[in-house]
Amino acid sequence: xxxxxxxxxxxxxxxxxxxxxxxxxxxxxxxxxxxxxxxxxxxxxxxxxxxxxxxxxxxxxxxxxxxxxxxxxxxxxxxxxxxxxxxxxxxxxxxxxxxxxxxxxxxxxxxxxxxxxxxxxxxxxxxxxxxxxxxxxxxxxxxxxxxxxxxxxxxxxxxxxxxxxxxxxxxxxxxxxxxxxxxxxxxxxxxxxxxxxxxxxxxxxxxxxxxxxxxxxxxxxxxxxxxxxxxxxxxxxxxxxxxxxxxxxxxxxxxxxxxxxxxxxxxxxxxxxxxxxxxxxxxxxxxxxxxxxxxxxxxxxxxxxxxxxxxxxxxxxxxxxxxxxxxxxxxxxxxxxxxxxxxxxxxxxxxxxxxxxxxxxxxxxxxxxxxxxxxxxxxxxxxxxxxxxxxxxxxxxxxxxxxxxxxxxxxxxxxxxxxxxxxxxxxxxxxxxxxxxxxxxxxxxxxxxxxxxxxxxxxxxxxxxxxxxxxxxxxxxxxxxxxxxxxxxxxxxxxx
Amino acid sequence: xxxxxxxxxxxxxxxxxxxxxxxxxxxxxxxxxxxxxxxxxxxxxxxxxxxxxxxxxxxxxxxxxxxxxxxxxxxxxxxxxxxxxxxxxxxxxxxxxxxxxxxxxxxxxxxxxxxxxxxxxxxxxxxxxxxxxxxxxxxxxxxxxxxxxxxxxxxxxxxxxxxxxxxxxxxxxxxx
Numbered sequence: 180x181x182x183x184x185x186x187x188x189x190x191x192x193x194x195x196x197x198x199x200x201x202x203x204x205x206x207x208x209x210x211x212x213x214x215x216x217x218x219x220x221x222x223x224x225x226x227x228x229x230x231x232x233x234x235x236x237x238x239x240x241x242x243x244x245x246x247x248x249x250x251x252x253x254x255x256x257x258x259x260x261x262x263x264x265x266x267x268x269x270x271x272x273x274x275x276x277x278x279x280x281x282x283x284x285x286x287x288x289x290x291x292x293x294x295x296x297x298x299x300x301x302x303x304x305x306x307x308x309x310x311x312x313x314x315x316x317x318x319x320x321x322x323x324x325x326x327x328x329x330x331x332x333x334x335x336x337x338x339x340x341x342x343x344x345x346x347x348x349x350x351x352x353x354x355x356x357x358x359x360x361x362x363x364x365x366x367x368x369x370x371x372x373x374x375x376x377x378x379x380x381x382x383x384x385x386x387x388x389x390x391x392x393x394x395x396x397x398x399x400x401x402x403x404x405x406x407x408x409x410x411x412x413x414x415x416x417x418x419x420x421x422x423x424x425x426x427x428x429x430x431x432x433x434x435x436x437x438x439x440x441x442x443x444x445x446x447x448x449x450x451x452x453x454x455x456x457x458x459x460x461x462x463x464x465x466x467x468x469x470x471x472x473x474x475x476x477x478x479x480x481x482x483x484x485x486x487x488x489x490x491x492x493x494x495x496x497x498x499x500x501x502x503x504x505x506x507x508x509x510x511x512x513x514x515x516x517x518x519x520x521x522x523x524x525x526x527x528x529x530x531x532x533x534x535x536x537x538x539x540x541x542x543x544x545x546x547x548x549x550x551x552x553x554x555x556x557x558x559x560x561x562x563x564x565x566x567x568x569x570x571x572x573x574x575x576x577x578x579x580x581x582x583x584x585x586x587x588x589x590x591x592x593x594x595x596x597x598x599x600x601x602x603x604x605x606x607x608x609x610x611x612x613x614x615x616x617x618x619x620x621x622x623x624x625x626x627x628x629x630x631x632x633x634x635x636x637x638x639x640x641x642x643x644x645x646x647x648x649x650x651x652x653x654x655x656x657x658x659x660x661x662x663x664x665x666x667x668x669x670x671x672x673x674x675x
Numbered sequence: 676x677x678x679x680x681x682x683x684x685x686x687x688x689x690x691x692x693x694x695x696x697x698x699x700x701x702x703x704x705x706x707x708x709x710x711x712x713x714x715x716x717x718x719x720x721x722x723x724x725x726x727x728x729x730x731x732x733x734x735x736x737x738x739x740x741x742x743x744x745x746x747x748x749x750x751x752x753x754x755x756x757x758x759x760x761x762x763x764x765x766x767x768x769x770x771x772x773x774x775x776x777x778x779x780x781x782x783x784x785x786x787x788x789x790x791x792x793x794x795x796x797x798x799x800x801x802x803x804x805x806x807x808x809x810x811x812x813x814x815x816x817x818x819x820x821x822x823x824x825x826x827x828x829x830x831x832x833x834x835x836x837x838x839x840x841x842x843x844x845x846x847x848x849x850x851x
Contacts, residue, residue: 619818
């Protein structure tokens with residue numbers, strides 16, 4: 180193999196120039212798209228059209244020049260004597276990044292849509308500890324990317340190198356256990372059955388940015404009229420149109436995020452790949468999993484589409500939480516993932532449910548929003564009929580009580596020998612899994628007003644966030660806490 | 676993954692009653708100087724607030740009748756926080772066991788956090804301005820579990836804080 184060239188300053192592959200140019204174009208469009216819309220919304224004089232075209236051309240030439248310079252100045256090489264990987268970049272100011280080999284943890288590949296089209300790979304170098312976590316070289320041909328990764332991995336002395344070695348030695352043995360991919364119709368179902376709130380928010384952000392950017396023009400009276408006519412006529416048709424737009428945005432969002440979702444389980448571990456714009460590829464090691472959530476709602480349950488959220492710890496110094504969301508997987512796959520992550524099977528030996536005071540407390544809290552109502556009525560001098568007020572309040576109380584009762588009923592803490600599972604949720608059912616010995620610490624808290632009743636709250640602090648379980652019997656809480664501490668303290672080994 | 680030693684774990688029947696209980700542990704309370712610190716902070720807040728209230732009173736034209744009530748309300752709140760300071764001082768406490776550290780704090784909302792030494796990332800001693808004047812220190816323990824899981828024990832005599840830090844550091848490293 181002709182690896183020698185990596186020891187001299189080396190540029191990205193030629194196609195990289197297209198990539199850099201594409202990226203700068205993308206940035207330009209992202210920041211200036213509203214100008215385009217503005218351009219088409221108003222009738223323009225030929226003069227302004229000419230000026231705009233000239234302006235756009237100048238921008239394009241500048242972007243091209245910048246991209247070429249960026250490409251030429253972006254060099255990297257391996258310094259074998261100082262045991263470093265050195266990267267130099269920057270058009271106006273130049274920056275040199277040196278990564279000592281012993282800091283390099285992992286080398287990953289990534290591709291987005293453009294990279295796929297022009298046939299290059301991104302190579303990501305993960306380092307331990309330091310703030311500058313990742314170094315990305317965006318355009319390398321497949322052969323070169325693999326070569327560089329191999330050289331780097333051969334130089335590094337971390338445990339992942341051992342993993343890499345093993346994977347090379349056992350290439351034949353790394354047999355495929357199972358595989359799962361999401362097809363288009365499932366993706367469609369997932370999009371339609373998922374939460375529309377995100378879609379609505381996306382649409383609203385879009386609308387607000389548009390409005391915000393065009394706001395300056397609104398002092399023209401003619402423009403005002405246009406805006407008024409367009410936006411403030413609420414008819415059934417506009418509502419229907421809006422709903423349709425929300426659904427389309429939600430489905431599109433789902434497609435972009437989870438396109439070609441693919442799960443591969445081999446003897447070496449679980450790999451997840453997904454995304455249209457940014458193709459993400461993550462290898463999940465059971466060791467790094469800090470907690471796991473399984474989510475579904477009744478509709479998705481019927482379609483057998485469950486969502487799994489996995490929280491990983493990346494490094495011990497800076498446990499930057501990385502969350503991997505895998506939607507649209509069937510019950511069987513969920514249990515396979517569970518089997519892989521928690522090879523010990525989950526068998527409940529004990530369960531804790533909250534005390535009734537929990538329900539009481541939630542309902543009391545839900546009453547607070549009612550307090551300002553008399554003042555509002557008084558202040559604005561609203562003439563509501565008494566019957567209407569009573570009906571409104573009764574309706575609210577029934578909804579509040581019903582919801583809180585169902586929520587209260589859904590709460591359960593299931594304790595197995597090694598694992599805690601928290602159940603919650605009325606519509607969106609959530610199961611949170613925690614491996615006891617991986618917890619970082621445990622807290623018990625008690626407000627003054629629960630002292631007499633002997634009730635307390637438990638808080639499990641994991642590297643993937645805190646999980647609360649509130650208003651339970653204090654004795655039970657204490658026993659569980661003692662047991663958890665025993666588990667943490669008596670289990671030796673790294674929690675990530 | 677060699678995190679569970681089967682010999683020690685898989686077959687052992689666990690007797691819940693024989694687990695070491697954290698409740699029985701006797702907690703050491705924080706130094707009295709910490710109470711002084713709390714009261715100084717509360718007093719400083721009260722003084723600033725009343726100065727502000729006085730200035731607003733002299734500048735305001737309308738609603739002047741409301742001010743006595745406001746002043747009484749604020750006074751009650753500050754008296755309440757003095758009371759809280761005393762209660763907090765009475766209840767706050769810490770203890771070091773062989774394998775973990777227990778810290779209990781709060782009055783209206785009591786909270787006990789136990790951090791096992793094999794999950795501590797690092798330990799530090801901090802002293803802010805009032806600490807320096809009063810001659811006390813704060814011991815802080817950091818874990819990977821985020822701010823909820825970290826603990827900081829205030830109101831320690833520097834000597835004790837140093838000893839604790841050394842003791843904990845020793846246990847962190849011996850665990851690994």
